[in-house]
């Protein structure tokens with residue numbers, strides 16, 4: 001019998017990620033895309049960071065006592081700032097003790113999963129969707145169950161979710177606003193999902209949790225409202241990241257919140273489990289400087305109106321050029337249909353002219369392209385003639 005060198009869980013996640021990581025390595029192997037590239041790839045910042053963010057970090061990096069950088073789990077000030085912001089935004093009595101300050105949204109999701117999953121339990125999550133759910137589920141010993149969204153509308157497929165709920169189900173992930181489609185789920189859909197989860201929890205004699213992954217909660221465009229699934233279902237854990245609102249994803253700051261509508265008895269158990277999950281994940285609390293800065297960072301946000309202007313400029317120019325592109329309700333992404341069936345070939349043609357987009361076939365969205373609007377306006381303007389020229393080519397085989 002062969003002796004395994006690494007864990008089968010990591011091997012499975014490496015295999016699942018191979019298409020994305022291989023693509024990233026192939027194009028970024030040299031370190032950068034090179035001068036003049038228009039980078040629509042991974043949602044990385046292309047402009048200087050928010051000054052308020054930098055100043056808050058500098059202020060709190062200066063030690064004021066010998067214990068300044070000593071061990072600390074959650075800073076009380078950070079927890080209270082998050083709970084206050086949630087109370088104001090959502091009108092529910094969120095409590096500081098129910099907030100865990102995490103290493104970004106990744107940390108919040110990983111912590112939630114480790115806190116409630118038994119080995120072998122299933123986690124349902126959206127497809128297409130964020131690349132890393134499967135890896136985080138496996139990391140917590142769970143079994144990933146991707147659930148296709150409805151074609152074209154990208155709504156939750158409630159009938160499919162209902163059919164998938166069974167004795168092994170423990171968590172259903174809802175990502176709203178949704179990466180990459182920009183869909184914001186309406187209350188009626190979240191209420192209907194809540195009904196399914198309540199019914200299944202009772203029938204199966206166990207709590208099925210809803211994990212609301214909401215890093216784009218504030219990246220919503222005019223006329224839209226983010227509605228948290230926590231408003232529909234009490235057994236909701238909310239994961240958040242400041243990586244999007246501050247557009248500084250390399251500084252790891254986020255939180256996990258327990259819904260105040262969960263019964264106190266269960267919340268008390270969860271508080272302890274969440275804390276131990278943070279420890280078990282390798283002390284996955286956010287660093288102290290970020291935690292101390294959090295109350296000042298909480299109200300900061302990138303210019304969403306400017307992002308919306310960029311969205312509108314690109315959608316209309318791409319449509320004029322002949323692309324079919326839906327208008328996202330939130331998030332950073334546009335997902336035009338690839339003008340030719342081979343989205344990889346199309347993305348490579350664009351890349352040859354310095355315009356870098358993600359081909360949908362590596363992101364479970366075959367036949368589409370993903371454009372990240374974190375590119376600068378200047379990149380957008382430079383890219384548009386290239387998008388127009390590439391769709392106009394007649395030498396596709």
Ligand SMILES: Cc1ncc(COP(=O)(O)O)c(C=O)c1O
Nearest residue numbers: 104105106130175179241243249
């Ligand atoms: C849907 C979704 N969830 C979670 C995350 C993780 O956020 P962070 O990298 O800030 O931890 C991302 C980042 O792209 C995301 O798009």
